[in-house]
Amino acid sequence: MASLDRSLIAGLSVFEGIAAADLDRIVGQARSIRIAKDQPVFEQEQDAHSFFLLLDGHVRVVKSTPDGHEVIVRYISPGELMGIAHALGRTTYPASAIAVVDCVVLAWPGQLWSTFAANFPSFSANTYKTVGTRLQDAHARVIEMSTEQVEQRIAHALLKLIKQSGRKTEEGILIDFPISRQDVAEMTGTTLHTVSRLLSAWEDQGLVKSGRQRVIVVEPHRLLVVAEGRAAKS
Amino acid sequence: MASLDRSLIAGLSVFEGIAAADLDRIVGQARSIRIAKDQPVFEQEQDAHSFFLLLDGHVRVVKSTPDGHEVIVRYISPGELMGIAHALGRTTYPASAIAVVDCVVLAWPGQLWSTFAANFPSFSANTYKTVGTRLQDAHARVIEMSTEQVEQRIAHALLKLIKQSGRKTEEGILIDFPISRQDVAEMTGTTLHTVSRLLSAWEDQGLVKSGRQRVIVVEPHRLLVVAEGRAAKS
DNA sequence: CGGCCTTTTGACCATGGTCAATGAAGGTGG
DNA sequence: CCACCTTCATTGACCATGGTCAAAAGGCCG
Structure with a gap:
């Protein structure tokens, strides 16, 4: 595996305000994974063993219903976190994530979530802001579906x-x-x-x-x- | 105003795991407000000056669209927080809250949010869990509206x-x-x-x-x- | 009692879903 | 390079769900 570099994540809003040395330590604990087109990054109901950062490509987040319908929750762009079940207090992924094109992601083991949150206040602040934004997006979508x-x-x-x-x-x-x-x-x-x-x-x-x-x-x-x-x- | 008592909030999941003395201090900073039926607790787009805990009654959270449609986002039951724009990194309320019956709420000034979050880890953990739950509810609703x-x-x-x-x-x-x-x-x-x-x-x-x-x-x-x-x- | 708000119910009709068949584009293997 | 096959897109015909419009009745409050 090529050695990872903090330049991969420096400048991303999730990691803003974190010292270079800390960024090195954060990146050092990640694994870089290549996901081929149409392959899953993680799957709904699966144990949430990791959380991810999309470095390159595009990922589709999909929720399936018991009766076989599929709904696309969102698309993930480079620089965004995904699979952050931990931030929602969950132990399984609420949806599946599928690579729309060949992708590169960083993956951290789930138990690091609480470590990051505790040691890097800006990390937790930024991720909760992300969750807040997604909540508002979801509400906006409910409203669209109700009125348009x-x-x-x-x-x-x-x-x-x-x-x-x-x-x-x-x-x-x-x-x-x-x-x-x-x-x-x-x-x-x-x-x-x-x-x-x-x-x-x-x-x-x-x-x-x-x-x-x-x-x-x-x-x-x-x-x-x-x-x-x-x-x-x- | 009747003097407030920590018994009002002890036992609520948001405040679980917080010491009695801290609960007293938390309650001490709240104002208790009575809201008459059909009156707003707070209104959409308004500056988010406070966050609230519903002690008694029922509150309807409503989002209005520019073209006059209204969508009910959720109903709040006693013991739940509302108006937590701060947890979403917002400075205005994203929706209005209307008392469905005569209600009693506790209100804290918005700037206490960060204080509570910093001093009472279980408070912030619990509220973020609440936000996570609401995100999942919203997604569930999108799926219902798409497939049912x-x-x-x-x-x-x-x-x-x-x-x-x-x-x-x-x-x-x-x-x-x-x-x-x-x-x-x-x-x-x-x-x-x-x-x-x-x-x-x-x-x-x-x-x-x-x-x-x-x-x-x-x-x-x-x-x-x-x-x-x-x-x-x- | 009068007025207002909520509910009921009917008639009609448009949006958009279902069913079905065809066609185009790209990928694969001979 | 061509033939074949799969996947994706197009288009038409039909029709059901549920929205719109309209009118009337019931309940509640001042």
Whole structure:
């Protein structure tokens, strides 16, 4: 294994305000793992043996219901923590995490969580802020699902995705990882058919361009108009 | 104001494992406030000047959207903290809290949050566990809204309510505070009409009894069958 | 008693889900 | 390099769920 370096994590908001020597010690206790595309980082209900930091790639966090439905909870971008069941007082992972592309993660054994939290106040402050943000995201999503039409929800989902993982191209803003109609459906509580129909319609109107596991938002501003529910009904 | 006593908060899970003398000091810094029915404890977007503990009554936490929709985030029962924006790293309340009946709350100034968190490790551990639980509740709700029919969601909502605030009567389990069809609709992302129709149907089947701002679950077990989606379609 | 709020119920209809079939893109092995 | 196969996307037809609109009745309070 290549030797790990504190430069991997210096500058990340989770570790901000922590001394260089401490960063070295933190990184020293991590294992670096390569996860191939479509392979799990951890799985729902599994014992939460580790927590993770995504260094490179994109990860999809999915919750499955007993009756076989899957819901995408969120996508993780580089620099974010995941599998932080410990911060929620859990001993098992509440969801599964799947590599959307080949990924590199750092993994720490779960029992280090309390050590880090105790020794690095800014670490615990930052992670709890993360949990707080995720709580607010989840509430925002409940509200969207309660009050918005499918069309608006899908538009919001795309806007969130380009905000989090958009890459500018000359055609527009590309969502920088493979994402299928089915994936968008699982983020918005609808079906791949409806997503497909809407993307086709939007493509006709020049709002987006899309292809196999690829979405480019051409006109974010007009998409925002749709998301806010003030769009002409064609 | 009547003098406050640590017996008010001893035994609550948030304060468990804290010495009697500390409890006295904690209670000593609180103000006790009586909130009349339908009055706000705090309001969305307001500066988060205080955090609260509900001593008696029931409080409805509501988020309003810019376009006038309201969504009920949760109901608070006695012994629970609320208005803990500080734990989420916020300076304003993310939602409003309305007294559903006459209530009594303890209020602490917001700047004490960090003091409590620093001096009483079990306080901060317990509150973060609370935040973790709420995050999981929110995710559970997203999943319900994505995968379940209205009928199931309403059944689940009623089951949660009787679990949290049910009082046994000879007719069945009563939800122990006034709750309208509209309220149930705002918990489940539907309309009061649909809730009314379903409650009427369930009343005919002997599952529930209901009246003006009153719901009694007569047969929790059969309601659970409905909630899980394995009910005869009449 | 009068007025207001909550609930009920009916009729109608739109959104979006279900079912089904076809087509395009990419990957793999011969 | 081509043939085949799998996965993903498209599109049409149909229809059920549940939202909208409307009207009326019941309960509660001043």
